[in-house]
Amino acid sequence: MNTERLKEVLTQARHETGKVIIGQHDVIERALIAIFTGNHALIEGVPGVAKTLLVRTLAHVLGSDFARIQFTPDLMPADITGTNVFNLQRNEFSLIKGPIFTSFLLADEINRAPAKTQSALLQAMQERCVTIDRDTHTLPANFTVFATQNPIEYEGTYPLPEAQKDRFMLKIVMQSPARDEELTLAQRTMTKESPETLLASGVVKPVIQAEDITLLREQMGLIVMRDELTAYLVDIVRATRTHESILVGAGPRATQSLIMAARAFAAMSGRDFVTPDDIKTMAQPVLEHRLILRPEFEIEGLSVPEVIQQILQQIAVPR
């Protein structure tokens, strides 16, 4: 087994997705990193920056199915998992599967739903199965959640507890398009090449079938990380627990996530081995949603990304 096929698929998937999504190169890369390492991701971005279109397009390009759940204050766990309904004809109960039974799930505005519904989704993310009336149902092998959140200051939000946020490998920040990208979007919207028609037209080709993802994920394990780099990575995560401005640092899951993300980023760059820069590049999206600053430092205007950069500057890069 080697990593050639993996690197080829990652390149093709980026190319096909880029036919629909204008710009957003880092975003597409990070979404593919979550998918090909078997993890989940938080997506942050104002309305209309193509969060939904991104996940729908990736599902199409990776031959997988897609579902979207709009989280609302009255959403119940059974609305996402499904329920057993009594079937009169067959005189027995049968399961009506909920939208969670899919490969790529977009959980929109997850922090608008109450804690018990949030934890029904987060439990499924962790265990890759759901229990309905004491029966356990396995979710598809490619089950991947992309969750969006409303900014905390929005009315009626139930902030995700730290322990729950820790279950997301990385946070993907989608900025509004640059001027030239928005010009391209405007031109496309006026032709038959609007993003949606492109997706529906067959121009965008699936590069694999859903069942191929499992094997490609295994190839990720072949990407080499030498011991000095593993120690370097561990020191970065541990530094978040002692940095003077940090109230809550990152836990051991962050170490695991950063290892997987750095390997995937190396493969995305066509290499079979990890470099220090891979670790530095992935430190931001992997650590950002896991850190809480001390209020006094936040008041002074310090931000989490700045603190992560400070830590990266403080720790010596192994030769």
Ligand SMILES: Nc1ncnc2c1ncn2[C@@H]1O[C@H](COP(=O)(O)OP(=O)(O)O)[C@@H](O)[C@H]1O
């Ligand atoms: N970078 C982009 N590339 C292509 N289309 C885009 C881009 N940004 C916005 N759009 C357009 O804006 C629409 C809104 O996207 P949508 O996925 O619904 O946004 P969100 O889920 O972030 O609110 C899309 O359907 C698409 O036509």
Ligand SMILES: [Mg+2]
């Ligand atoms: Mg949307």
